[in-house]
Amino acid sequence: MNLLRIDQELCRTCGLCSAICVDDVFAPARPGAYPDPVNEQNCISCGHCVAICPAEAISHNRLRREKTVAFKEKRPRVAPEDMELLLRSKRSIRHFKNTPVPRDRIGKLLEIAQQAPSDTNSQDRRYIVVTDRPTLDELEERLIGYYKSLIFWMKAPVRKFLSLFTPHLMEELGKVLPDFKAVVRKHEQGEKPVFRGAPCVIFIYGSKGNLMGKDNCLTAQDYLMLQAETMGLGSCIIGYATGAPGTLAKILNIPKGMQVYSAITLGYPKYRSPRGVDRNDPVVRWI
Ligand SMILES: Cc1cc2nc3c(=O)[nH]c(=O)nc-3n(C[C@H](O)[C@H](O)[C@H](O)COP(=O)(O)O)c2cc1C
Ligand code: SF4
Ligand code: SF4
CATH class of the missing domain: 3.40.109.10 (NADH Oxidase)
Structure with missing residues (x-):
């Protein structure tokens, strides 16, 4: 399907993207391993994985990054x-x-x-x-x-x-x-x-x-x-x-x-x- 792309140059292997996804798209995270989206057919394009990534290392081909807003504070108050x-x-x-x-x-x-x-x-x-x-x-x-x-x-x-x-x-x-x-x-x-x-x-x-x-x-x-x-x-x-x-x-x-x-x-x-x-x-x- 190639919905998700991980830029390994940028990825810090923090595991946040797979931790936040509740649709079992990623293989279970292993310390130091790059995220592996093995079940892309489960993806609902909610964009939580893309939004949580601290390194802008993950992109989703149904979601336009230029349409998203970066928050100045972690949680807008x-x-x-x-x-x-x-x-x-x-x-x-x-x-x-x-x-x-x-x-x-x-x-x-x-x-x-x-x-x-x-x-x-x-x-x-x-x-x-x-x-x-x-x-x-x-x-x-x-x-x-x-x-x-x-x-x-x-x-x-x-x-x-x-x-x-x-x-x-x-x-x-x-x-x-x-x-x-x-x-x-x-x-x-x-x-x-x-x-x-x-x-x-x-x-x-x-x-x-x-x-x-x-x-x-x-x-x-x-x-x-x-x-x-x-x-x-x-x-x-x-x-x-x-x-x-x-x-x-x-x-x-x-x-x-x-x-x-x-x-x-x-x-x-x-x-x-x-x-x-x-x-x-x-x-x-x-x-
Ligand atoms: C009518 C309705 C029913 C929903 N039911 C569930 C649910 O049963 N479980 C769940 O995890 N999320 C549920 N959601 C949340 C949606 O999955 C979520 O809004 C969508 O994926 C977009 O993500 P966001 O709300 O984080 O932006 C529901 C949302 C709506 C509007
Ligand atoms: S877009 Fe949502 S459902 Fe798809 S992989 Fe990311 S967190 Fe999971
Ligand atoms: S959230 Fe970003 S940096 Fe962390 S593992 Fe996923 S792609 Fe890599």
């Missing part, structure tokens, strides 16, 4: 109190300034989102960035259409009939019916209750067939939103969009076998609160 402040002050933003988000800023967010964990490093996720206002308005319109049809199916006689076949689903839909009605009502009053007039919406989609396809999209979503916060951008997860995956798939041309698992509005916040919020204490069992 964000003071815990700074991280805490960031996490406490990051709120869901639903009021945006009328300022577009520059394309290079969005590009940076996608680059950072790709740093997020994924199952066996599959990086099984793709992005769609929509900044075109007519497209966003059409998306909003079509999603409202979807919720209108759900409201219709929830009307008494139809609901009673469908409950015979899918009682649990109809019960769950019944609980959120008032929310659907409120969204449709606001839309009819001229508001934009789904994307809230945000200048940018990012969709992340992954494989339906991958048991962890959704998780892979959500880790990227969280990285993206936190990085956005550090850049003065606000964001919000839009469940009203991902709640209608079929509608999104049609408008966004999502390939068969894939599904949009994340929709995030993005823009410069109109309001910023000078205070955080109280949340429930954690419900936890210590074992």
Whole structure:
């Protein structure tokens, strides 16, 4: 396969690369011996071996060294109190300034989102960035259409009939019916209750067939939103969009076998609160 190359001129035979790999790619390390990648077929290209090497002696032909960042300190430090402040002050933003988000800023967010964990490093996720206002308005319109049809199916006689076949689903839909009605009502009053007039919406989609396809999209979503916060951008997860995956798939041309698992509005916040919020204490069992 020749995935991994060890430069014996540089290698210090420290064994760190084989020690850090959990996929048994390397033969068991022997003192003073060069690392021997005997099971390259196991490699998930996670890059831990390349990153740990103190001598830049190991390269991986699927990983571009020029795309990696060297850390000045061994462990980049964000003071815990700074991280805490960031996490406490990051709120869901639903009021945006009328300022577009520059394309290079969005590009940076996608680059950072790709740093997020994924199952066996599959990086099984793709992005769609929509900044075109007519497209966003059409998306909003079509999603409202979807919720209108759900409201219709929830009307008494139809609901009673469908409950015979899918009682649990109809019960769950019944609980959120008032929310659907409120969204449709606001839309009819001229508001934009789904994307809230945000200048940018990012969709992340992954494989339906991958048991962890959704998780892979959500880790990227969280990285993206936190990085956005550090850049003065606000964001919000839009469940009203991902709640209608079929509608999104049609408008966004999502390939068969894939599904949009994340929709995030993005823009410069109109309001910023000078205070955080109280949340429930954690419900936890210590074992
Ligand atoms: C949904 C999901 C499931 C994962 N499951 C495991 C796991 O069971 N065991 C494990 O060692 N790593 C697991 N990982 C970690 C990935 O293997 C890891 O994120 C990936 O190889 C990239 O490496 P990095 O996170 O160190 O950058 C999981 C990651 C995700 C997002
Ligand atoms: S890239 Fe990851 S899986 Fe592949 S050899 Fe290196 S540490 Fe092991
Ligand atoms: S981590 Fe680098 S220096 Fe150490 S054994 Fe592996 S290739 Fe050689």
